[in-house]
Structures are given as C-alpha cells and as structure tokens.
Amino acid sequence: MGESRNLRDWQSGGESTLSFLQTHRVSLINELEDCIDSIIDRGLEENLLSRDDHEDIAYENGPRKKVRKLLDIINCLGEQNASLFCALFIKIQNGNFRNKVTKYQSGHSESIEKHKEVLARRNDCIKYYNARLGEKVYLTEHFVNLLLVKGHYSLEFKKHELLTFGQERIHLQNNTDVKPEVKLHQIFQKLNDRRTPKKILVSGVAGIGKTVLVQKILYDYAKTAAFKNFDFALNLTFRDLNLVTKPTTLREIILKKHGHLSRNLDEIFTNSKSFLLILDGFDEFKFYNQIDLEQYVFDPDEEARVPQIIGSLLIGELLSEATILLTSRPTVLNHIPTESIERFVVITGFSVSEIEDYFQKFYGDKEVGTKIFLSVKENHFLFTLCYIPAFCWIVCSVLKGHYTLNIEQPKTMTDIYCHYLIVLLKYHVYQVDCTKDEAILKAVLSLSELAYFSLLRHETLFYEEDKEIIHTIPSEIINSFLDKTCVQELGGTENVLSFTHFTIQEFFAAFYYAHHEVSPSDDVMDLTVQEKLDLSSGCLDLFHRFLSGLLSVRNQNILFKYLKLEGSKKLASYTSWLIESLINCCENGSSILNLLHCLFEQQMNSLVETIKPAVLRINLSDNVLSPIDFDVLTYFLDIVDMDIQELDLTATHVNADYFKQIQPYLLRCEKLWIGENNLDSESVQFICSVLAAPDCKLQELGLGWTQLEDKEFLEIHKALKFNHSLNGLWVEGNNITYGAIEQFSDITLTNTCLQYAVLLGNGLQAGDHTVLMEKSAKKVIVAHIDQDYGEEFWQGWWDWIFQRCKMCSDEKIVSFLTKVYRGLGLCDGKDITWMRNWYIEIDNFLEDRVKNCCITHIKKRIESLQQKFREQSAMR
Numbered sequence: 001m002g003e004s005r006n007l008r009d010w011q012s013g014g015e016s017t018l019s020f021l022q023t024h025r026v027s028l029i030n031e032l033e034d035c036i037d038s039i040i041d042r043g044l045e046e047n048l049l050s051r052d053d054h055e056d057i058a059y060e061n062g063p064r065k066k067v068r069k070l071l072d073i074i075n076c077l078g079e080q081n082a083s084l085f086c087a088l089f090i091k092i093q094n095g096n097f098r099n100k101v102t103k104y105q106s107g108h109s110e111s112i113e114k115h116k117e118v119l120a121r122r123n124d125c126i127k128y129y130n131a132r133l134g135e136k137v138y139l140t141e142h143f144v145n146l147l148l149v150k151g152h153y154s155l156e157f158k159k160h161e162l163l164t165f166g167q168e169r170i171h172l173q174n175n176t177d178v179k180p181e182v183k184l185h186q187i188f189q190k191l192n193d194r195r196t197p198k199k200i201l202v203s204g205v206a207g208i209g210k211t212v213l214v215q216k217i218l219y220d221y222a223k224t225a226a227f228k229n230f231d232f233a234l235n236l237t238f239r240d241l242n243l244v245t246k247p248t249t250l251r252e253i254i255l256k257k258h259g260h261l262s263r264n265l266d267e268i269f270t271n272s273k274s275f276l277l278i279l280d281g282f283d284e285f286k287f288y289n290q291i292d293l294e295q296y297v298f299d300p301d302e303e304a305r306v307p308q309i310i311g312s313l314l315i316g317e318l319l320s321e322a323t324i325l326l327t328s329r330p331t332v333l334n335h336i337p338t339e340s341i342e343r344f345v346v347i348t349g350f351s352v353s354e355i356e357d358y359f360q361k362f363y364g365d366k367e368v369g370t371k372i373f374l375s376v377k378e379n380h381f382l383f384t385l386c387y388i389p390a391f392c393w394i395v396c397s398v399l400k401g402h403y404t405l406n407i408e409q410p411k412t413m414t415d416i417y418c419h420y421l422i423v424l425l426k427y428h429v430y431q432v433d434c435t436k437d438e439a440i441l442k443a444v445l446s447l448s449e450l451a452y453f454s455l456l457r458h459e460t461l462f463y464e465e466d467k468e469i470i471h472t473i474p475s476e477i478i479n480s481f482l483d484k485t486c487v488q489e490l491g492g493t494e495n496v497l498s499f500t501h502f503t504i505q506e507f508f509a510a511f512y513y514a515h516h517e518v519s520p521s522d523d524v525m526d527l528t529v530q531e532k533l534d535l536s537s538g539c540l541d542l543f544h545r546f547l548s549g550l551l552s553v554r555n556q557n558i559l560f561k562y563l564k565l566e567g568s569k570k571l572a573s574y575t576s577w578l579i580e581s582l583i584n585c586c587e588n589g590s591s592i593l594n595l596l597h598c599l600f601e602q603q604m605n606s607l608v609e610t611i612k613p614a615v616l617r618i619n620l621s622d623n624v625l626s627p628i629d630f631d632v633l634t635y636f637l638d639i640v641d642m643d644i645q646e647l648d649l650t651a652t653h654v655n656a657d658y659f660k661q662i663q664p665y666l667l668r669c670e671k672l673w674i675g676e677n678n679l680d681s682e683s684v685q686f687i688c689s690v691l692a693a694p695d696c697k698l699q700e701l702g703l704g705w706t707q708l709e710d711k712e713f714l715e716i717h718k719a720l721k722f723n724h725s726l727n728g729l730w731v732e733g734n735n736i737t738y739g740a741i742e743q744f745s746d747i748t749l750t751n752t753c754l755q756y757a758v759l760l761g762n763g764l765q766a767g768d769h770t771v772l773m774e775k776s777a778k779k780v781i782v783a784h785i786d787q788d789y790g791e792e793f794w795q796g797w798w799d800w801i802f803q804r805c806k807m808c809s810d811e812k813i814v815s816f817l818t819k820v821y822r823g824l825g826l827c828d829g830k831d832i833t834w835m836r837n838w839y840i841e842i843d844n845f846l847e848d849r850v851k852n853c854c855i856t857h858i859k860k861r862i863e864s865l866q867q868k869f870r871e872q873s874a875m876r
C-alpha cells in the first residue's frame with residue numbers, strides 16, 4: 001500500500017513531476033506492472049504516446065521492463081506530459097477505466113496481441129498462384145469484396161447460370177432473390193437462426209477465392225475490431241495436414257504451425273467458446289473419404305489419425321463450443337458430415353463492380369484498370385468467366401504481359417483458357433499429389449471425354465452415378481474443373497455435377513476432339529451427325545473456336561511443354577476444312593462470323609493468304625457484334641485484300657465507333673446492308689461521308705428499319721449529290737414523311753446513278769403516292785409494290801424479308817412484320833399474282849410459329865398479325 005500512497009502523494013510534495021518519477025522509480029515499477037498494458041493503450045488513445053513509442057514498450061519482454069521503458073520515455077517528454085501521465089496512472093489505479101486488468105488478464109491479452117501480430121504478418125499478402133519472387137501483393141490493397149450467399153439454390157437456376165454467357169452471366173451474380181447474400185462480417189453471426197452457428201461450411205469452385213477469404217478473416221481479426229467474439233482465431237490447411245501420416249493430437253497439429261501458442265493452448269481449449277478454427281481446402285485432403293464418424297476423439301491431447309481428429313471437430317465431439325469454419329470446393333461435399341453443419345455459405349465470386357475493382361487494383365491505376373476492364377467486358381465469351389477471381393487474375397496478368405509461365409503472350413480466348421487449365425493443374429493438382437505427368441494427362445483426357453459426350457447429348461448437368469468415367473478420374477482433377485450442386489429429391493438429397501461453366505465444358509470437349517480419334521457416328525464435325533443429334537451450328541460455335549485454338553501450333557507447343565501431350569494429327573485436315581468453309585461462305589454469303597473467329601484463333605497469316613474466293617460476300621447479320629468481332633473481321637479483310645461484293649451488318653448493333661473502325665473496308669464495298677440497327681445521327685453522318693467519298697464503290701445500300709427520321713434522310717439526299725455509284729437505296733420501315741420524300745424526289749436532277757429508293761412502310765398515306773407518281777422523279781421513289789419494277793425485283797425483296805423472318809425470334813417477328821404489313825398496305829389493289837403467293841407463304845409461316853410458340857401473350861400477337869395479313873390479302 002505504501003507504494004500506492006507514493007503515487008497519490010505526487011502533487012502534495014511540491015516537487016516537479018519528473019523528479020517525482022525518478023525518485024520513486026522502483027516503487028512505481030511495482031505499482032504499475034499490473035496495469036501497464038492498459039496504461040500504454042490509454043496513453044496511445046489520448047495521444048500521450050506515439051505509435052512508435054507504444055510499439056517499443058509493447059515489445060519489451062515482461063511487464064516490469066515495460067514500465068521501465070515507459071518511465072524512460074516519459075522522462076524525455078517534459079514536465080507537462082509527465083504530469084498528464086501521472087494523472088493517468090491514478091485514474092487507472094482508481095479503476096476509472098473498465099479495462100483495468102489483473103495479472104492473469106495482462107498475460108492473456110499479451111498473448112492475444114502476440115498471436116495477432118503473427119497472423120497479421122502471415123496474412124498481409126495475397127499468395128498468388130504464380131507470383132514472382134519477391135513480388136508482394138498486399139491484401140489491404142488488393143482484396144476485392146467477394147459475393148457470399150447462403151445455402152443452396154435450385155438446379156434450374158444453376159442450369160441457367162451454366163448456359164448464360166458474357167455480361168448476362170456476370171449480372172446473374174447479383175440475383176439476391178434466388179441467392180440470399182451474406183456479408184463477410186455476418187458469417188459467424190446469428191441470422192434468423194435459433195443459435196449462433198458454430199460449424200460453418202464455405203464452398204466454392206476452384207479459384208473463387210476461398211483461401212483469400214480465410215486470409216481476410218484472419219487479417220481483419222488481427223488488425224481490426226472485426227470478429228471480436230473470438231479471443232483466438234487460427235487456420236490449418238489440409239495441404240499441411242496431408243503431411244501428418246502418423247497418429248497425433250490436436251495440440252500437436254496446432255503447435256506445428258502455431259508454436260507461439262504453446263503456453264495458451266490449455267486456456268484456448270478450456271475456453272473454446274471464443275476460439276475460431278479455420279480448416280482450409282478440404283478438397284485437397286488426401287484422406288477426405290476416411291472421416292470416420294464411428295470413432296471420436298474427445299480430448300485435444302488424445303492421439304488419433306488426422307481424419308478422425310478432423311471428423312471429431314466437425315461433428316462437435318472435440319472442442320464442442322469452438323467455432324469451426326471449413327472451406328472446400330463443392331465436389332467433395334458429400335464426404336463432409338453435413339448434418340452437423342449449421343451454416344452453408346457459397347462463394348459465388350465477383351459481379352460487375354467487383355471485377356472492375358479487381359482490374360483497377362491489379363493495375364494500381366483506376367483509369368488504366370477501367371480501360372482494360374471495359375475492353376474485356378466487351379469480349380462476350382472472355383468476360384463470362386471473370387466472376388472467378390483466379391480467372392480475372394489470369395486475364396489481367398496475360399494482358400499486362402507479366403506472365404511467368406514463360407509462354408508467348410496469349411492472343412486469343414483459347415490461349416487464356418489454356419493458361420487457366422495449366423495454372424489449375426500446375427499450381428494445384430501437381431502440388432496436392434505429385435502423380436506422374438502421364439497420370440494427369442490421362443485424367444485430363446478422360447475429363448475431356450466426359451465433356452465431349454455430354455456436349456453431344458446436350459447435357460450440362462449429370463448425376464455422378466450415371467457417369468462411369470467420373471470414377472476413373474482422380475479427385476484432384478474432378479475438383480478443379482467440376483462443380484457440384486446439392487438438390488432435394490424425393491427420398492433425400494442428390495448431388496448433381498457440372499463443369500464450372502459451360503464454356504469450360506466446351507473447351508474440354510474441343511480438347512477431346514483435338515486429341516482423340518472419334519468414331520464416324522460421334523464425329524461432331526460431320527453435318528449428318530450434327531443433324532441426328534440436333535446440334536445446330538450455333539450451339540457448337542464456341543467448341544469450334546476452342547478446337548481451332550487448341551490445334552494451333554502455338555497451343556500445341558504449350559500443351560506439349562506442360563502436359564507432355566503429343567501433337568494432334570488433326571491440324572492439317574482441320575485447316576483445310578476451315579479454309580474451304582470460309583471460301584464457301586464468302587462465295588455464297590452465308591453467316592461467317594464464327595469461322596472468322598476460328599481463323600483468328602490460328603493466328604497464322606500465311607494460312608489466311610491461301611483464302612482466295614471468287615467473290616467476297618461477308619455476312620455477319622443477326623449477331624450483336626462486340627469489338628473483338630470487329631477485330632477478327634479486320635484481321636481477315638487486311639489479309640484478303642479484295643473488293644467486297646457484299647457486307648451484311650443487318651441487326652448487329654453496329655454504331656458510329658464500329659463504322660470508324662471499318663471505314664477503309666467500306667470503301668471496298670459494293671453492297672452494304674445495315675438495316676435493323678438503331679442508327680444515330682453520327683452513324684448516318686458516317687455513312688454519308690462514305691457515299692460522298694470520290695472512291696465510293698457502293699451500288700446498293702440497305703437502311704431499312706433503322707429509325708431514320710426526315711433529317712437523316714435528307715442528309716443522305718445531300719450526300720448522294722456527290723455520289724457516282726449507288727443504284728439502289730433501301731429505306732423501308734423508317735419514319736420518313738411525305739415532305740422529306742418530296743424533297744428527295746428531285747435527286748434525279750443531280751444524281752444520274754440512283755435508280756430506286758425503296759420507301760415502303762414510311763409515313764406515306766394512300767393518296768400521297770399518286771401525287772408522287774405524277775412527279776417526274778417517280779421512277780426513283782418506290783413507295784409501293786407495283787409491276788413497274790417487275791416480279792424479279794420484288795421477288796428478291798420478298799425472299800430477303802422471308803429469310804429475315806426465319807432468323808427472327810417470335811417477339812421480333814411481330815415488330816418486324818408489322819412494319820412490312822404497313823408497307824404492303826400502301827400497295828394499290830392491282831391483282832398481282834405473285835403477291836397472292838406471298839400471302840400464302842406468310843400465312844403458313846405464321847401458322848407454324850403460332851403452333852410452336854409457348855409464350856401466351858406473344859402467341860396472341862402473332863395470331864392477331866396473321867389475321868391482319870389474311871384480311872389484307874382478302875382485299876386484293
């Protein structure tokens with residue numbers, strides 16, 4: 001008590017505080033040792049101590065040394081500060097702060113602090129699969145929020161996710177109606193549950209961020225006030241646990257990685273309520289199928305095999321009060337005793353904003369990151385898998401050219417998927433199990449066989465037991481590329497497997513085709529097989545691109561280097577098929593986009609040079625084009641340097657930026673079809689500049705159904721005054737009024753080439769046409785169907801309309817044909833035989849659509865349209 005009086009006597013003796021502290025130094029050390037931690041924390045909070053001083057004191061070994069250090073520091077801080085400290089000592093001694101600590105507590109909090117320091121140090125950097133030596137990626141600077149959802153969702157939704165591509169796939173991530181979101185800080189909290197969950201399972205496909213999430217939890221626990229329910233939190237990885245093959249105890253297991261806790265483990269085990277144990281990467285556990293639930297371990301010091309200890313922890317027999325968080329890829333979930341799991345969390349990865357955030361953080365520059373993000377976003381298929389952080393990492397590293405696999409800079413989508421394959425194998429499978437190369441290669445080929453035959457059967461989801469082949473593939477490979485969904489069925493739950501995404505399945509299917517002899521009845525490249533299996537060419541588009549990319553010399557070399565895969569014998573026959581198909585498409589004007597992608601995948605200019613079609617007709621219609629589509633187009637047109645007889649960009653969402661990119665090629669074009677695009681005035685200006693260019697070759701220009709107004713139409717009129725090539729202008733189904741058409745009709749005075757401007761379905765009334773007919777320019781303005789232009793002219797137009805109808809979805813049919821109907825309505829009542837046939841044709845066509853349409857309101861609209869056509873036909 002004497003010492004205590006010393007401190008209280010501090011102000012009564014009349015001496016200076018500094019000399020008081022010096023004379024009573026010994027007694028003060030005794031007096032303050034019990035509460036030194038509180039003093040320094042408080043000192044820091046009240047700015048009496050700097051962070052550095054606080055750290056210096058905290059690092060001293062033992063409380064008495066800490067007090068000495070503090071007194072030394074105070075000695076240098078001057079009289080005034082010394083007085084403030086003394087006041088603080090007294091306050092703390094009087095118990096004015098609730099955190100006055102006992103001797104035991106001081107030791108306890110010291111251990112926690114020390115442990116937190118260890119965790120913070122261990123987790124402050126993200127461990128990249130493929131980081132360069134010395135390269136540091138700080139968690140605080142690079143962590144991007146991950147989307148976590150509760151529990152399971154339906155198989156229907158899963159299927160939808162698998163088959164959705166591009167931005168749409170990424171947007172599905174935010175669907176909180178189907179997937180209730182859990183925030184990271186809520187992971188251990190009670191959320192409409194009866195009790196706080198103690199056993200938590202976090203699952204997610206390969207590379208989705210499970211390990212990074214674990215790091216984030218530990219780092220936040222160590223460095224912030226988060227997860228403060230836990231005094232101690234620590235993690236064990238199954239990769240390390242695999243190394244323990246002899247019987248052991250939980251204590252020994254923990255101490256192997258957390259030796260600094262040797263003096264705390266007893267306390268942690270007794271007070272397990274505030275202990276968080278994270279077990280990361282169950283899918284990597286060599287003994288995952290040996291979690292023996294018949295024999296438990298009840299005591300942390302009881303010896304047993306690792307699977308038994310893990311099983312006992314999960315089931316709650318060992319440290320029943322502790323919180324256990326287990327992470328795993330989904331494919332091995334049925335080996336986890338899920339009956340004891342109280343919370344299921346699925347990491348679904350990134351959504352749009354997180355992907356953008358990832359890119360910005362990766363490049364360390366917001367602007368650069370956003371720019372690259374936008375270009376990837378436009379790449380429909382590439383963007384699809386960006387919900388997986390590891391895929392984002394591959395895309396970013398590849399685009400930055402900072403790739404350490406010693407592979408030539410990837411150029412195409414297949415290159416990036418190849419990297420994904422190799423990274424998952426090299427940095428995961430090889431590390432889990434150093435099986436020989438041949439075994440891994442064999443397994444990859446078996447997996448690709450599964451992908452191929454499932455593709456032939458239109459299967460994206462499959463039951464494990466139905467697929468013999470699955471049992472022949474080592475689990476490390478299955479776990480890396482497949483996903484598992486648990487569904488409620490009559491009589492219990494069932495596990496349904498799928499590839500991580502359909503694009504991965506297509507990639508593996510192409511891998512199979514490239515490296516296997518397939519029987520003629522299973523040859524998906526054969527048109528009769530495609531027909532028999534009801535595989536329309538569209539559903540094999542990506543398969544074809546991957547096949548071309550995988551067969552390319554570039555990727556064959558990579559596969560040989562990393563998988564020891566012998567070169568495919570199919571390259572020569574494939575390239576001749578590709579060249580022949582491209583030539584056919586160019587000559588007959590059939591859809592060419594996917595073949596251009598396949599050609600681009602080859603990255604072989606000499607191959608493109610062999611393409612010498614008689615004419616060049618490029619049909620890209622009815623695809624919503626993205627910048628990469630224009631890249632593959634320009635790649636082709638740069639090498640095949642011929643005049644373009646026809647370029648069809650109908651219904652492609654082409655816009656001014658794309659027009660700018662393809663300007664040089666437009667000047668090589670004789671017929672340009674850009675109808676059914678919403679053309680803004682900038683795009684129209686652009687077309688006008690092409691028309692007015694002295695070297696313009698355009699003979700026909702299709703601008704039907706492009707929302708043209710009078711202003712734009714008159715711009716075209718102006719440009720045509722300088723044009724010497726255009727014969728026909730097609731502007732059906734726009735919003736052009738009589739006034740503008742009348743102005744346009746003087747075009748024959750300045751332009752001698754133009755022979756017709758087809759204006760069907762614009763704002764003309766029945767009488768307007770007669771007035772126009774009386775004008776001299778009548779031969780140019782074609783606002784209705786009559787005999788003047790002959791059957792052949794109109795038959796060509798009709799064939800085109802009809803072909804468009806066949807391409808259109810039911811919904812689009814209604815809007816498109818309504819405009820055609822309006823156009824036909826303007827035609828006079830002359831009895832034209834061929835028109836009667838058209839009405840019959842359209843009636844049959846609509847009849848067929850009505851029969852097959854399963855959406856009631858659209859069906860009704862088609863029926864009503866059909867009725868209108870019937871009435872129109874009857875009036876003729």
Ligand SMILES: Nc1ncnc2c1ncn2[C@@H]1O[C@H](COP(=O)(O)OP(=O)(O)OP(=O)(O)O)[C@@H](O)[C@H]1O
Nearest residue numbers: 128129143144206207208209210211212389390393
């Ligand atoms: N939240 C995140 N923020 C930033 N990068 C992330 C994040 N999550 C994952 N990554 C990136 O993705 C890579 C893979 O993540 P991680 O290793 O955590 O995945 P995983 O789900 O544990 O995969 P696996 O099942 O293959 O072990 C990381 O190396 C990192 O580059």
